[in-house]
Amino acid sequence: MLTSLRQYLPILSWGARYDRNALSNDLIAAVIVTIMxxxxSLAYALLAGLPPEAGIYASIVPIMLYSVFGTSRALAVGPVAVVSLLTASAVGQVADAGTAGYAVAALTLALLSGVFLLVLGLFRLGFLANFLSHPVIAGFITASGILIAASQLKHILGIQASGHTLVETLISLGEHIGDVNVITLVIGVLATGFLFWVRKGLKPLLRKAGLGxxxxxxxxxxxxxxxVVATTLVAWGLGLQDRGVSIVGSVPQSLPPFTMPGLGLDLIRQLAVPAVLISIIGFVESVSVAQTLAAKKRQRIDPNQELIGLGAANIGAAFTGGYPVTGGFARSVVNFDAGAETPAAGAFTAVGLAIAAVALTPLVYYLPNATLAATIVVAVLSLVDVSILKKTWRYSRSDFAAVAATIVLTLVLGVEIGVASGVxxxxxxxxxxxxxxxxxEVGLVPGTQHFRNVNRHEVHTDPTLLTLRPDESLYFVNARFLEDLITDRIARDAQVKNVVLMCSAMNDIDYSALESLEALNERLKELGIGLHxxxxxxxVMDKLKGTHFPDEMNGRVFLAQYDAWRALTDDSTVRAAE
Structure with missing residues (x-):
């Protein structure tokens, strides 16, 4: 019973070993992550088209729930750039930004994502995420980073613009370029430049100054x-709100409220597909980060339990004024580097954010939206990896085509079509x-019992014996391919008397492939050719023994390929090879 509980409540395992040293490290990590x-959180809520407080709300209860159900010691759950963009794209199609319906739709999207992830976790279906290849994910994230950065230019320029695709956004920016607010532009450019410098230049400068x-x-x-502090003080001191500078304004000073998602069938139908796509993208990003960080400390995570943890986090966000969340790369790395020992670091971070929600929100009243936009731009441009095109072009043209298509479709047609196309x-x-x-086609390496590709090695072959090694399991997609290949090969070579399938690379033969082998066996039997x-x-052999195929086969099953060689090749050829 306790073992079963620990499987679904990992907190029972790490909590039993929690000590003062872990507490100290978790608290320090929580302080650093909270500051970040x-x-x-405010910026990503802006990106999602929601009030700024929604970002903080989405970072409190979801983190606490993940700390109970999640298995990663360092993963920091909350709003992330790509999911925020996907949220804006999905919810923007069912309601107008700034309306009550928009906020309710965002809650519903979080609920649907959470339920979908929870169901996948309970039924141990985490492997389904493996169908989304890494190159395609990299292409989608790169395109999303470009889209997000472009969408924030309107806040940095201080103009009104819209668009769900890169083309639409650029056209809209061009149409309103004459309305640029110079003061907003100065704030946005300086904030962006400062944040880029902080990422690369501040830490070496502080180390030179003697700081640890x-x-x-x-x-x-x-x-x-x-x-944030500097631009807020400037906007307040100079009264920039009266000079056309857009500011955050009033943010509720409260803990996350209890909220109810919309449960109308029409709304659920409209958001179901986006919820699935958001769940898949969020899970893949989260698990890849969690596995990378766990490996550095020789720890492991359970992908299926991660589904449950992320599902619980999203359901929590749905009932506490948030929107879809997942594990963020940047904040998780910061959490790890800051020394987080257990998921309790996330819970302490949630407490810190709760304190900020109650005590600090009035301080951001004069915060320019341009500063938040700069925060987003700097964060997402680190996700852009154009080099993936060059890498895949060199290694695999098919992977390159998939990456290029994903990037182009995302930029031109929007994120939902882009991610769906990626899947x-x-x-x-x-x-x-x-x-x-x-x-x-393999032959015997002289002086050995090993068989290698005739096109790559100097090997012995017998014109009457055709040995083929399929380097893949046989199933309905490729069974006919192998059947046609063998048929064409024996049609070109009348000397072949025996065909051997070397099955060392086969992990499975499905029923369609079995039927194909049976058809091939009958065809070869009519030609007087043995199939072995x-x-x-x-x-695989256990499955075959449960059928009539081994008895009806016009040949034998050999334990080793060398046994087949000796049995089916004349003595002179065997002696020559030895």
């Missing part, structure tokens, strides 16, 4: 807070690659 999250690595790191992470492309790529598996198998793996 305050401006980020921990303090230098804390001050570097507090860079966005410095930008479809990942599956199509997998099916394409396995539909035409590499099949090597060698090096069949145990689980």
């Amino acid at each position: 999250l305050i401006p980020q 690595p921990r303090m230098a790191d804390v001050l570097t992470k507090a860079g966005p807070v410095a930008a 479809i492309l990942s599956i199509v790529l997998h099916l394409y690659k396995t539909s035409q598996p590499h099949v090597a 198998l060698s090096e069949v793996k145990g689980p």
